Amino acid sequence: MSDLYKGLTMSVGSRGKIAFAAALVVALAVFVALIFGSTRGRAARDVVVDRAETAIVGPKAAGKPAVGNVRGTRPNILLIITDDQEKTSMRAMPKTLKLFKRQGVDFNHGYVTTPLCCPARATMYSGLYAHNHGIITNNPTKQFGKTYLWQDTFPAELQRNGYYTGQFGKYLNNWNKKREGDAGFDVFKDDYNGIEHDRKERSKADMLTARRGARFVKDRESSDKQPWMMTVSLRSPHTPLVAEKKYDNARVPKFKPPISFNETDLSDKPKYLREKRHDKTLGYITKRYQKYEQTLLSADDGVAKVFRTLKETGEDRDTLAIFVSDNGYLFGAHGVLGKVFPYQEATNVPMYMRWPAELGKKGRLDTRLVANVDFAPTFYDVAGIDPGYQVDGKSLFDPGNDRKYMLTESVKWKAIQDKRGSLIETKTNDPGKPFVELYDWNVDPGEMDGKPRLNNANQKQRYREMSDYLEKVKDCSGSDCP
Ligand SMILES: [Ca+2]
Numbered sequence: 001m002s003d004l005y006k007g008l009t010m011s012v013g014s015r016g017k018i019a020f021a022a023a024l025v026v027a028l029a030v031f032v033a034l035i036f037g038s039t040r041g042r043a044a045r046d047v048v049v050d051r052a053e054t055a056i057v058g059p060k061a062a063g064k065p066a067v068g069n070v071r072g073t074r075p076n077i078l079l080i081i082t083d084d085q086e087k088t089s090m091r092a093m094p095k096t097l098k099l100f101k102r103q104g105v106d107f108n109h110g111y112v113t114t115p116l117c118c119p120a121r122a123t124m125y126s127g128l129y130a131h132n133h134g135i136i137t138n139n140p141t142k143q144f145g146k147t148y149l150w151q152d153t154f155p156a157e158l159q160r161n162g163y164y165t166g167q168f169g170k171y172l173n174n175w176n177k178k179r180e181g182d183a184g185f186d187v188f189k190d191d192y193n194g195i196e197h198d199r200k201e202r203s204k205a206d207m208l209t210a211r212r213g214a215r216f217v218k219d220r221e222s223s224d225k226q227p228w229m230m231t232v233s234l235r236s237p238h239t240p241l242v243a244e245k246k247y248d249n250a251r252v253p254k255f256k257p258p259i260s261f262n263e264t265d266l267s268d269k270p271k272y273l274r275e276k277r278h279d280k281t282l283g284y285i286t287k288r289y290q291k292y293e294q295t296l297l298s299a300d301d302g303v304a305k306v307f308r309t310l311k312e313t314g315e316d317r318d319t320l321a322i323f324v325s326d327n328g329y330l331f332g333a334h335g336v337l338g339k340v341f342p343y344q345e346a347t348n349v350p351m352y353m354r355w356p357a358e359l360g361k362k363g364r365l366d367t368r369l370v371a372n373v374d375f376a377p378t379f380y381d382v383a384g385i386d387p388g389y390q391v392d393g394k395s396l397f398d399p400g401n402d403r404k405y406m407l408t409e410s411v412k413w414k415a416i417q418d419k420r421g422s423l424i425e426t427k428t429n430d431p432g433k434p435f436v437e438l439y440d441w442n443v444d445p446g447e448m449d450g451k452p453r454l455n456n457a458n459q460k461q462r463y464r465e466m467s468d469y470l471e472k473v474k475d476c477s478g479s480d481c482p
């Protein structure tokens with residue numbers, strides 16, 4: 001058992017003393033930083049951070065923290081994002097699964113609060129819901145510098161607090177470095193921004209991004225004492241579905257159609273979805289999915305490459321890494337092809353965390369309802385940063401991060417869900433009368449019948465509770481948010 005794990009059995013008294021000592025160290029560090037001006041480039045990795053107990057909740061932990069610590073040093077921070085990756089396609093990424101599922105934490109109830117590229121990423125960077133950072137579409141230029149402030153994101157906060165920061169691959173759609181600024185990155189290589197539909201370049205994107213990330217880690221060897229943060233934003237499996245040449249005919253796991261594949265009766269679904277229905281054939285979708293998975297083979301190689309470099313440079317242990325997709329994808333569920341829908345295939349994404357120094361290398365399942373809105377608060381927590389703005393999410397290491405309901409939202413709809421089902425309200429022309437869907441996954445796991453059933457007291461009470469709660473939190477901010 002490492003020293004950090006002894007935190008679990010420490011008496012309250014000794015915790016208090018350590019917390020006090022840690023607070024002193026942090027205060028001293030801040031004092032020194034103030035004297036020497038900007039902390040940028042100065043803060044050492046061995047700054048001791050006083051943070052809450054690590055609360056990783058798994059089935060065996062019966063809701064109690066499985067790992068605890070009261071202090072630790074600041075880790076490197078690595079965020080890996082895939083683009084449009086729905087959950088079941090993780091099967092096409094064995095190397096990533098080995099690193100993250102077998103050696104890390106699997107969040108099986110991990111969500112993106114808005115299942116669309118740019119809003120989801122803005123939420124990751126800021127720790128804010130889309131209704132607060134303002135980016136709700138993929139064309140956000142008007143929000144930059146107004147509702148979305150790059151100064152209030154984790155790269156900028158970490159940079160201000162002594163981290164060396166890098167961004168590789170897509171940051172946010174339409175972000176223009178010259179106009180909008182460097183967004184808090186010391187190194188900023190947003191490859192393929194604007195030319196992401198170039199079919200010729202597409203197949204090489206993941207390896208280029210991974211190579212740049214690996215180079216960044218290697219370069220940091222010369223200043224090994226300073227922690228770094230980087231985002232590796234992979235292109236795959238976003239369209240155009242052009243795999244690397246060597247994977248053009250690679251074997252990949254076969255497509256398994258969802259229960260709701262080309263759902264016949266859509267009378268329980270909102271109008272915009274009914275109008276979007278494609279009803280592509282199983283043959284077409286199977287083929288398309290195969291291409292989609294083939295692009296993921298390069299993303300998998302890219303992840304493996306970055307971690308090989310972490311091992312070579314001795315950085316693996318002290319790096320907190322999160323792997324996530326910016327949104328899921330519906331492959332024929334409810335007859336549609338796409339994202340931005342309030343259904344599980346779009347919102348429940350692959351989400352893993354790995355940090356050998358604190359969490360060991362035993363695979364765990366964390367069953368809490370967590371989301372991308374929790375990432376920035378998590379990074380602030382482990383780096384001992386009090387951000388200069390109010391976040392909506394909660395640190396994944398915060399024992400208080402154990403929400404009963406999750407809020408998800410988009411332009412057309414807002415929804416809340418627990419682990420049993422969801423209530424979705426889609427806007428109609430009448431603001432007081434949203435189109436309502438209510439799902440209970442115990443009886444309807446495919447979300448095939450959203451017409452609210454209010455046949456008994458239980459159903460009525462659940463419906464009332466969920467719609468009241470949605471009304472209460474749909475425009476929430478800070479600690480009022482779920
Ligand atoms: Ca996306």
Ligand SMILES: [Ca+2]
Binds near residue numbers: 221224313314315
């Ligand atoms: Ca090193």
Ligand SMILES: [Ca+2]
Binds near residue numbers: 268269449450
């Ligand atoms: Ca139906």
